[in-house]
Amino acid sequence: MNIYSLKPMQIDLLKELGNIGAGNAATALSKIISNKIGLSVPEVSLVSFQEALEFVGGEDQVVASIYFRVEGSLPGNILLMLPLETIKFILEYLLNDKNIDYYNLDSYQTSAISEIGNMLCGAYLTALSNFTQQNMYPSVPALSVDMAEAALSLPLIQMGEMGDVALLIKTTFTHEGKDVSGNFFFIPEIQAFEKLMSYFGVANE
């Protein structure tokens, strides 16, 4: 199956998945921080590796990335990228912690951020799993505070083992005035993409 181009219906479906997943995750985050979280329209991109890095914003942009490997019948990767202001907000809110060295987070700070990541990823996958009737199991979270492009390299390398393109479904959430925002990347493997498309009757053949 050639996935070098996506049909409009396939793009719509992938956007809808991004919406459903991130919608549930945003609701979870709203409950944690008792504030309403807004969501952007998801962006769906099928890109070459050269183009993929541009997807995470400018050169040398620093973010906290929480990575999850997803196993089950729709294998892939989830990368949650949070700007440092969001990390600051979370740590102040949860730990009342104002002393933050972003590059040497202590174990409480790392657990707090990882746990928020865990809840958001869990909410995203639960929604996706219910909608698609497929099983998806996330790994434990892994955290990195570094260049966004460098963090994205791991899921891209995984896609690189299977083909020359990566499918990225990105949803941005924001809360104006509270400095809370972030990007959800769902990066399904080709096998998962094909399964999804045939399940919803929009496969290429």
Next chain:
Amino acid sequence: MLPMNRKVIKVGMAEIHHSFSPDILKTTGLGSCVGVCIYDNFKKIGGMAHVMLPDSKNSRHTTTILGKFADTAIEELIKRIVNAGAGDKNLVAKIAGGAQMFSFAGSSDIMKIGQRNIEAVKENLDKFNIKIVAEDVGGNYGRTIEFDLLTGQLYVRTISQGEKII
């Protein structure tokens, strides 16, 4: 740090580029990938590859993107700079990258891809008798690198570990 008014050629993921002094070759956000620079310091010709994976022969698919794998990228990079006039006996290499960006207990093989990339790059350079004169590899942080074809210096920039020239 680098002089202004010089041409900077961007090398994207899985890409290979070569050029001449005084151009600068640059790749941003190297995580587990390895930036391989090969150059002829006498003729001032050099190139850079942004390698993603160790070995094309173990690949589960066929590709025409030579820059993706250490074996095909290094062979192609040497071919290009020799065709551009570099002497194959003069070639030396500088490498950077191959970090493990994420880790958790019982990390799977894919998490350690950076280390495998470094090993594959070294093996393939050795195969062509190209000496590694400088390296900044491993660790758990990303790197942006700029290779100055005028001086042969490689600038390595990180977020948490500062900058260095190798």
